[in-house]
Amino acid sequence: MRNVMKKTCIALLCAFLPLSAQAAGGGSANLEHVEIRLNDTHSLQNGAKIFVNYCLGCHSADYMRYNRLSADLDIPEEIVLRDMISSDAKIGDPMTAVMPVKKSAEWFGVTPPDLSLTGRLRDAKWLYNYFISFYVDPDSVSGWNNTVFENVAMPHVLADLQGRRTAVFTTDEDGQKKFDRFEVQTEGQMSDEEFKSAMKDLTGFLVYVGEPVKLKRVKYGIYVMLFLFVLAFLSWMLKTEYWRDIKSSH
Numbered sequence: 341m342r343n344v345m346k347k348t349c350i351a352l353l354c355a356f357l358p359l360s361a362q363a364a365g366g367g368s369a370n371l372e373h374v375e376i377r378l379n380d381t382h383s384l385q386n387g388a389k390i391f392v393n394y395c396l397g398c399h400s401a402d403y404m405r406y407n408r409l410s411a412d413l414d415i416p417e418e419i420v421l422r423d424m425i426s427s428d429a430k431i432g433d434p435m436t437a438v439m440p441v442k443k444s445a446e447w448f449g450v451t452p453p454d455l456s457l458t459g460r461l462r463d464a465k466w467l468y469n470y471f472i473s474f475y476v477d478p479d480s481v482s483g484w485n486n487t488v489f490e491n492v493a494m495p496h497v498l499a500d501l502q503g504r505r506t507a508v509f510t511t512d513e514d515g516q517k518k519f520d521r522f523e524v525q526t527e528g529q530m531s532d533e534e535f536k537s538a539m540k541d542l543t544g545f546l547v548y549v550g551e552p553v554k555l556k557r558v559k560y561g562i563y564v565m566l567f568l569f570v571l572a573f574l575s576w577m578l579k580t581e582y583w584r585d586i587k588s589s590h
């Protein structure tokens with residue numbers, strides 16, 4: 341009887357362990373930490389608003405349709421139609437860039453990539469740091485550069501909000517150029533804190549777009565916790581069983 345119990349515990353543990361291992365994730369070094377708020381609908385709505393107003397001119401998110409956005413983010417379809425669609429797109433259409441791909445390739449030298457999967461290709465930390473790291477660079481074609489994405493072809497489209505900043509670099513012992521700090525040239529409409537909060541919302545929105553089912557996963561988090569408790573209980577039972585055998589053999 342005891343053997344059967346032991347085997348059942350081991351079998352259950354083996355079945356559960358690979359699942360719980362998936363809860364772990366990766367990250368990139370030397371960048372500012374960011375905590376995105378996927379369970380905060382207001383934050384995602386704000387991210388969507390920024391995306392539509394400042395990014396959709398050049399970038400598409402072709403895997404995302406307006407009606408899915410409306411359902412997932414709790415934005416009524418009338419509001420999506422009125423405030424979020426400036427082209428002749430319909431509510432069931434994907435979020436396609438306003439600017440034709442050919443034109444943007446001519447202007448920027450590269451086509452602004454579709455951002456549907458960017459939240460997965462680049463992690464949240466990278467995206468957030470990229471958005472807050474633009475600086476004025478008179479030597480670049482657009483007049484802008486970025487410490488996270490050197491010589492990027494994208495201009496700082498949020499400069500009105502963040503303000504204009506220059507970057508100060510130092511040279512280390514090996515003669516390598518090293519970023520030291522930003523210096524404010526002109527203030528933007530937002531304080532540093534407000535801008536960073538808005539960029540968190542924008543990052544959260546892109547992570548959501550990259551994997552819309554993630555919203556459901558966040559909600560399932562509570563079940564995962566319950567499941568981990570069951571796992572701990574099973575391990576404890578197993579340990580007790582083994583110890584009983586060891587003790588009785590003496």
Ligand code: HEC
Binds near residue numbers: 448461462467492542
């Ligand atoms: C004026 C056109 C334009 C606008 C508006 C614009 N971008 Fe870009 N974006 C570009 C171009 C061009 C690139 C490609 C840069 C390169 O490869 O050097 C780019 C690159 C990017 C990348 C890097 C993609 C990657 O993985 O390499 C991200 C992320 C991005 N943009 C996000 C945004 C967001 C978010 C907004 C809105 C706040 C925005 N962009 C607005 C033109 C634009």
